[in-house]
Amino acid sequence: MRKLYVHIVLALLLFTGSMAAVCAQDKYETYVHTGDSVFRKGDYAAYMKIATDALRYAEASGNCVSLSRAHLKMASAYYFLQEKNTSLQWMLTGRKIAVDCHTDSLTWIADRQIGAIYFEQSKDDSCLYYLKEAEQLLNKTDSNYAERSYLYAILGELKYRHLKDTANGKQCFDKALAYAIKANDTIKLAFANVKLGSFYNSEGQCRRAIGYYQQAVSLYRAAKLPEGLMYAIHMLAWAYSECGEAKLSYEAMLSLKNLRDSIFKDETAIKTAEYRTLYETEKKERENLLLQKQNAEKERKAQTILISSIAGFLLLIAAFWVIYTRYKHRKKAEMDERIALQQKLRFKAVMEAEEKERVRIARELHDSLGQMLSAAKMNISAMDSYHQDEAKLVNNATKLIDDSVKEVRNISHNLMPASLMEKGIETALNELAAKINDTGLLQIDLLISTGEQRLDSSAEIAIYRIVQEVVNNMIKHSKANRVEVMLDYNAEKVYLSIKDNGVGFDTANIETSTGIGWRNIFSRVYMMNGDVQIQSQPGRGTLVNIEFAK
Incomplete structure (x- = not known):
């Protein structure tokens, strides 16, 4: 009787485990398919969320x-969010598993992307090693032409630009x-045309390069791949500039801006993506519940049938039920703990994705729109002659362009201060305080005591956004x-204090605030x-103290 009980329990566990693995595999395939369509739209923050869920189901399968x-x-998601080092670590882990x-x-694929x-x-040495590893694996087959094309395009870049081997680079x-x-792969054909265009442009044959770039633009447009299309248009603008075609270069940059505007929205779009992601997460959690x-109901019915069918094993089933109930409660407690942890990790991923989008949008505004405005100013300045009554219009246009450049820089700085990424939290807070002090609205006094080593970038971003x-x-x-801001951290703790001499408020209103x-x-x-x-009372100012582990 005891052996029969053991066999029944093992059979139930094996069946449940196999069904869970099959279900997890099906969900993984669904997320992969969804992620590919989201990626083609250029929504990399949403793609990161989908890739994370796909990884979770792959582990369960x-x-x-x-x-x-x-x-x-996951490596691809981090790559297009400009987290190259993190992408490399995910890629190395994926290669080891493969x-x-x-x-093969x-x-x-991992070898090629790592290279x-x-x-x-x-x-260069590491790059050449992994590209050669990929080449050796590909040479074992007679097909995979698309992957070979991608590989030789990257290998050609290495040999031509870094190793200065023009002949072998051109051959690749x-x-x-x-x-x-x-x-017959449109995307790989477009990529190869871009690389050949870059080769000829660097060799001083800009006219020939333009032909390759135009072909790449047409192919990427046909493939509906925004990232590749922006890359090809940007390179085409460069070739036009090298050939002295300022007007065509400007038009290409304008086309690039319009394309970017259709994909990368401002901060409002980032928030919309965040809310949409949270909504989808909550929907998925409701479906899981x-x-x-439903599974619990099926188990209950199965137990009822088993109890009524095997009357002779009532005592054994009762014992099994007690054991199972305790196990279920323990698993439920563990599940609740995992859900709480996953919710925190999902929120952190959303916040990090938002900051990555801020960085990318700031960079795009600075690099693309700033360059385009500078090019417009150069075109106006290059005008040989104009009537005296047009001089005022020209001067006004130049001033408007200068004001636009300044506004673009301000927007880019507000999205993500360059000083925060390059020099750290202390410099960024000093710049923020100086900017506000210059307005005359109030005086910000900073007292910052930091160690020699910088905080983690995510901690610095969080502190800056909180301040x-x-x-x-x-x-x-x-x-x-007057506002006093104090920041102090040591090897273990970070302390942040913000105090004003204002009218204060009732802290009980925070819970009912709609903002x-x-x-x-x-x-x-x-x-x-x-x-x-938070310490505050009406008429006595406000003090905000924050503390967290380093």
């Missing part, structure tokens, strides 16, 4: 190939084009004329595992 592919998807499960098709990242980091570019034609209820939000609230509501300012502040502190205390 236990499928080696799916797990490797999920790691490569090697362990003997999947994923191994050479591409090392190329961008000017680590030609191979990339030939294999793309054999594969419903599925759990920015609190000071903005004080400017709007406190009627203060998102305080909500954002509390959310960021929660994300950093910190604690926030």
